[in-house]
Amino acid sequence: MQRKRNLWQTICTSVSALAEKPNALPHEAPIKPLLPLYLILIFCAGLGTSSAWAGQPLLFSHAKHTQELGLGCAVCHLYFTSQTNAGVPSNPTCQACHLIPLGSSEEEKKLVRMLQTGLPIQWERVTRLPRHVRYSHSRHVGYARIPCVTCHGEIEKSSQPITRPLVFLDMNFCIRCHRQPQLALTQTAFAGLEQANFKQDKLERLQSYIAIPFRQNQELAQLLKDENFSLAEQKQVTTQMTPVPSISTDCMNCHR
DSSP states (O other): OHHHHHHHHHHHHHHHHHHOOTTTOOSSSHHHHHHHHHHHHHHHHHSOOOOOOOOSSSSOHIIIIIIISOOOHHHSSSTTTSSSSSSOOOOHHHHHHHHSSSEEEEEEHHHHHHHTOOOOOOOOOOOOOOBBBOOHHIIIIIOOOOHHHHOOOOOOOOOSSSSSSSSOOHHHHHHHHHHEEEEEBBBHHHHHHHHOOOOOOHHHHHTTTTTOOOEEHHHHHHHHHHHHOOOHHHOOOOOOOEHHHHHOOOHHHOOO
């Protein structure tokens, strides 16, 4: 494992040097034996998210379920805050509502027939990261509270299955996010809001976010908007936030 780690670090160092000064590779880098790996790494970095066409077994509508019926992501993607993979709808999840047709849609009738066979529905994954990338939904969504739209786009508005990712997830996308300035609500700042007679119901909502880093212009704004904070309350909260160091961009954090 240590040998693999050292090899990967050597590759990363060499590629970085090539990007800055094409003729200045590190002296200690074994150039010739690793040249094929350099080329593969550069090629894969340009690929990012797979864009292969994904045909789904059903014409599933996110808009119908999320916009019209108000279902949250966790109803169908059970593990999107707790595990590495978010998960896809299982048969029991669909059966909770679709044991019998609820409307006149031919697709729903098709779903009922599929459920009656007892065979698992073969959903096709749309977003695929390269095998060497280590990503966890629990870390990004469960802990960092990054909204789904950041990486998946406005998929909740799609009335047809998407065939390609709405957001191109390459290394630059991840690094830009990790390097953005972040803010966190400390325990001291939370106590300051309590002393300022901040509304009790809003304090209760904020309590679970103490010490969690947010990107100032995105996650924090979305959180306060979702929690129905007034503009004056939003300003009061943001003035109490404390800057925290950017997330590390060390290669081994995200690459196996």
